[in-house]
Amino acid sequence: MVIRTAPARGHRPVLEGPGFLARADLQVLIDLLREDGRRVIGPTVSDGAIVYDEITSLDDLPRGIGDEQAPGRYRLRRRNDERLFGYVVGPTAFKKWTFPPLVPLTRAAKDGHRVTFSPEPIDVPPVAFLGARACDLAALGVQDTVFTGTAFVDPDYAARRAKVFLVAVQCTTAAATCFCTSMGTGPEVEEGYDLLLTELDGGFLVDADSAAGRAMLARLPVRPAAAAEQYGAAATVAAVRARIGDPVPAAGLHDRLLAQLDHPRWAQVAERCITCGNCTLACPTCFCTTLSQVTDLTGRDATMYRSWDSCFSPGFAKVAGGSFRSRPRDRYRQWLTHKFATWWDQFGSSGCVGCGRCITWCPVGIDVRDELNAIAPAVPLVPEAPIVEPVAATPNDFVTARVVATRQETADTTTLTLTGTDPAFAKGNTGQFAMVALPGFPPLPISISRFLPDGIELTIRGAGPATKAMCALQVGEQLGLRGPLGNNWPLDRAVGRDLVIVTGGIGLAPLRPVLHAIVADRRRFGDVKLYYGARTPADLLYRDELERWSARHGIEVSLTVDRAGPEWTGRVGIVTHLFDQAAWDGANMIAFVCGPERMMQATSTTLAGRGVPASRIHVTLERHMECGIGLCGHCQMGKYFVCRDGPVFSIGQLGDIFGREGI
Amino acid sequence: MNETAALIAALNTSWFATGLSEKAQTRLAELGRRFTAEPGTELFREGETSDTFGILVHGRVALRTLVPERGDITILTVEPGDVYLWSALVPPYRASSTGTAIEPIEAIVFDGASLRAALREDCELALALYPRVLVAVARRLYATRLQMLDLFAAEQVKSW
The missing domain is CATH 3.40.50.80 (Nucleotide-binding domain of ferredoxin-NADP reductase (FNR) module)
Structure with missing residues (x-):
């Protein structure tokens, strides 16, 4: 544990190194956080499990309650002490508050030929997460990269994440499903928190790692921690590490997995997997979403909601011609190879933090550690960096454009000429596409078939309800556009x-x-x-x-x-x-x-x-797309998001994933 | 240029005959004859005996099949370099589609019975010709499979 100097506040002496907070005084922290206007989200017992939810007092915490976890199994157990954090992790992750399961994104209205799109205002209250473990912090870091660390930023996530005060807790116990040690994320909390608690018999060792954390520490009734207390805390966490061991040797896992796309085990695990998607919902890093439209009875006003989706959903990779991952084995392989391999290529880290939630909450008890270890080592692959040349994007928003001409190309295909488009389209490139939206229909990726000085053309085949509605648009009517998106044909080459x-x-x-x-x-x-x-x-x-x-x-x-x-x-x-x-x-x-x-x-x-x-x-390439900027996860193909890294790829870049069943 | 030399030159323009030995070229030129037809000429009819094997040198031949109530559907066109009436070499020696010239055509044609007799007697000629016929037929088989998938259909074609 690093010893830091905290600035002086009020009458208390300057604290050198961690302080000690009596167990009952944790209520002071909860009260101070609430006084600061924060909702405090922490562990509490609900429906036979310890979940994260809003708490107001120490009585809400799982005092003296531990948990027992195994593949497909979770039970609460009475402990022989009064510890408040004597459990491991439950089914909920903090992403429920930084990345809520249901968020309204855009309001769309149609008035005669006029359509309007307006993004829902993002108004989120400040929160404090109490009890975040090392794996929870790592998971927030992973989602930070996904939503804010690449060319496109998710504004809803960014707004929520900026208002989080993090009170982390060192793990003093481990479950049989834990493997943070293998993923390099724990059990020690080392950074990324505001306050850090280590629970001892009579209270907590408290440390701070941010200006906000140090300011809060100065307001708490703490005394300097004794050397023995510090030593005892460090020894407890070290014992947790020893207990977990190294269940999934991670060196070379990326290459080993990607070399085994044809392993017979994929089909075997698929016989057990019921594709329920529980693993992805319990996972603290899974970020795939889908859009749904809720309209009023007249169909004129629609609200577009974003909700959690799962790559295990049957329609997740569906396009007009069918699904790219129709078989359960394809979906299981997609999930596992993304988490442990292609996530590295996309985001520079593993997508797994080793929390074990997917193991515990799998109704049939599939253990990812067993699956990973069953896949044999193979020839390492050298990944080729994707070409990313995004031009412009206005996330969660659609800019309206007006139809000035329509041309029926064939019985089912129409070209729409649009003006009043976002000025970004003027800088668009060959091969790019736009997300095209009509109120009440899911937005769809449509290739730009012509760039004009003051607009674009879209050539659309009416294959489903949304594309048929687009083909039926008349001169003067409007639609919503976001783009231009994706990379381009390499004409310079x-x-x-x-x-x-x-x-x-x-x-x-x-x-x-x-x-x-x-x-x-x-x-x-x-x-x-x-x-x-x-x-x-x-x-x-x-x-x-x-x-x-x-x-x-x-x-x-x-x-x-x-x-x-x-x-x-x-x-x-x-x-x-x-x-x-x-x-x-x-x-x-x-x-x-x-x-x-x-x-x-x-x-x-x-x-x-x-x-x-x-x-x-x-x-x-054509894939199911909902966001067009690498945030919804639908269009993933191996290590690529087709919308963001493509849609144009060389055959050399795609290698043997091109044309392979179920990728 | 005498007629044999002209036929050898014509053979060499086709991908089908590319790389044939001189001996085989000469033998084929002796067996074959030049044939021309105007657009609209029906060259052979589905189900009838295939009495000639042809290598198309110029023009286009439509291979059609009659579907009641849909009429004549063109399922493939034979382009220069490719063969037509390969069925003249394979029992039961009956045409699998109706062939109609849709451009002025020029071809080298071989009497089916004479060519088969020559191939039976001349192993070297057979060894030169049969693999090429197999390539030509396999190419069509592969293409037919892709066409069968109806990949450009707007609606997903359901399996049955």
Whole structure:
């Protein structure tokens, strides 16, 4: 325990090092925190468990109560003492207050052709967390990085987190489910607190680690702690460390796990896993959310709520064409590999703090430690840093834009021309997308199919209720936009090279801005070949532009359809047959590919066979997205968030996760 | 250029015949003949005996199949370099679709019975030709599977 000098306050002497607070005087701390206007959140017994909830007095604390934990098992036990913190951790985590399960985000209204979006005001009271353990502090640190440590900040979290006063408690006991020692997060609380308590027989050793903490310490009725008390406290925590041991050797775990994506154990654990999502709800770091719309009966006013979601939910990775993780084994693998491996790539730390909640609260008693240890060591992988080039974002808010033209491209696909867009769109890049919202519908990621001086175009296929509502918008009506989001097609790498663009179906939409950029500056690029496949001749998009690109701009346009009537004299067959036997050599080429994932896979294989290197075959991926800025968790693919690190990736970057079932 | 030399030159423009030995090229040129047709010409009909094997040199041939109440559906087009009527080499020697020229075409065609007789007698020719036919048919099989997935459909195609 580090000895610090506290500044003098009032009549009390300057405290050198930790103080000692009698057990009954903890009430003084609770009262002072409440006097300061804080809700005090601490441990209390409820429904047979020790949970974190609002407390007002010492009587609310679990005096003399401990817990017994094992996989799928939790029981309270009477202790032989009067300790207030003689338990380990219960089912709740403090994230419930910094990252509440349900938060209203945006209010949307529709009045005739006019729609408005207004973010809900963020008004949160100050709180104090009493009894946070080392793993709880580590978990707050993990969520701090997720929500405030990257390019995009979650304003609700930031506001709540800034108002937290942290009273940490050293662990003096351990559960059979604890493994903080392996995760490097505990059991010792070392930093990140305001006040730190270590419970002894008669009271607490108290230390401070922040200006606010030192100020509070100076207001408490403490006496300097005796050397024996300090020694005893340190020895107790050391005994906890020894008791936990090192259940999950963590060295190289990242590489070992990612090398085992095909391990048979995934299927075996999935036979036990009931995909209930309890582990993710009990987890203090899980941060995935979903949006829901609540409208009034007229449908004119809607409020968008954000609620906790789980990667175990069946619809979590669903897109119009199906779910990317339909099988329980896919979802279990996603959860475990994210926590222990790809979290490092995304956030520079493990996503697990070793609190053991997921083990205790798993109804079938799956123990992550056993699962991790059962996965064999393998060849380490060298991760390639993702390209992140986000342009702009206005989190939790949608800026309205107005429809000034609509064009029906095919029976189910419409292009909307929008003006009055956020000025950020003027700086947008090819391949980026926008989150598009209509009141009462979930916001959806839609590729920007054209950048205009004062707006954008979106080409939307009416595949579900939200996209059908967007396609039905008339001139003069409004919608909400957030963006432009995501990275872009690496056009700068195409300068001076031959470029091959392969696309299918609606996939031409995100590539259309690439073609606009090429024709605007045609001399900078070598030969440009566009291979485009559609379902039938009637499903071909942008037919007038295709003709113009070919006739006026020297772009070699080849079309094919999957089936046609006798009136079609063009090609029929799959898109790769347009070039699998062509004369060109791909060694100097760069390729941009967009279409259904199975088509992009076939195309990448064919392009690689023509000599195009994997680092120069770029694809754009579709995933379920709700936030568009790496905060909701839905679009995760291995170590990437497709919205933030993509949607454009090279095949080299994706490696063997591309086209793999259930990633 | 005599006709054999012209046919050898034409063979060499096709990916199908690329890399054939000189001997095999000469033998094929002896067996084959040049064939042209105008757009709209029906070259063969689904279910009928395949009496010729063709390598398309120029133009486009639509392979169609008749679906009652939907009419003739083009399921594939044969492009220069590819073969048509491979069924002339595989029992029961019947065309699996109807082939119609939809552009002016030029092809090298082989009488089915004579080609089969030549392949039976000349192992070297058989060894040169059959793997290429297998590649051409496998390429179509793979493409057909992808087409069957109907990947560009707006609604998810349900399994059945």
